[in-house]
Amino acid sequence: MRSPTSTEQSASRPVTVSIVSHGQLAMIVPLLEQLDAHCAGSIERVLLTHNIPEPDLLASRQWGFALERIHNPAPLGFGANHNAAFGRCASAWYLVLNPDIRLDADVLAPLVARAEPDAGLLAPRILEPGRTEPEQHRRIITPREILTRRKPGYPIPAVPDWIPGLFMLLRSAAYREIGGFDAKRYFMYGEDFDICARLRLAGWRIQIAEDLRARHEAQRASRRSWRHLWWHVTSLLKVWTSGPFWRLRGGGGQA
Template structure:
């Protein structure tokens, strides 16, 4: 299916419905809070939520009146990587739109984000819609990034220079047409953790699809574990090396040089 056909499944007169995938790696309290927020603010947009417990943890509490959406619980016998968990949760989804959502995302009481995200995802040629991300202090995060070359990382991390382009966005909160998700095959599971969102965005763009910022915002309160834990730092370095050797990265870099 090409970029012109990606929106062909978007709904003729029906309310768009969304399946949300959340992966918990001991984040039970955050997931519980997020589910309550989704139920209170976004029930009209969401038909189903899949929560994957990547390690054993206590069961989630169900409110007395139940959830306003179908809640599917997956308990892994062995832990999987970020992309593998979301691919498994969204495999065979019948909903026309899919959402990858981190447990450390919070919805703002004053703004329900998913109606705007769905509207953005329904624009012809859009492969991924994303909101503005704020940190706990209300400051905008650097969720929009340019192609992660060594010079770009140096400019960003050492010189604190602004990004020159939006080549990819982090996957803390993204909404995609199911057809776009299937077109690129979801996440590349060869990335255990880190850079799978870079790779996904590059493959979407190479397929002729756009990344579209929606008129929505969320809080993203987590911090990257690779800044604090050696194991995560190693995973991050390995993922960067894999990315730099990938066909998607080489093609994207060539196109970037041509456009510049």
């Protein structure tokens, strides 16, 4: 079993947060305010990547954590943006956070406090709009799983095989060990399953805090945009032809 390093044990602000804006700064300001109100004591810095130019809504704003802004000369994909931001992370934990996540209480301090030595990825439960109960845990993503996940009789696992990339609190050592997201294979979508699979294959565990909640103000871009739908479908095909998928499935996943 892995043991946390002395840096992980002693850091007073153990989390670096990475958020990517695709012209979504108006959506991100409330998230920064909530991080400031509830979680500032755990955050060493927030890395905010502007993937495209946008009006500056943060001038003169002050936060209870350092805010470092990255302006891309050209747009990058999901994984490439978070991998680039990770190069500026010096903390024990690295939080990949969607702009449309909302927090009503501190989830970072409890997550870090409860982290088991072999936990490479921590997360709360996620509430989708209009729901009072969190999204169910997911099994290995396959065509059959996609078609049956919302039908009666779906075998919900006690611990998820993977989690969507909305809120991923990653142990920096684990992220570094597996090389972060696979930005070469995936541009948008698919990276979340892939990184979960590679973490598990490397011996790290996904640890979920069943009593903690974060809200998702879902954008569902793949349901509104043909381009996003195309990225989604092609990413699934890339997942199903990848080595990590077949290795994880061979270890006990369903057809």
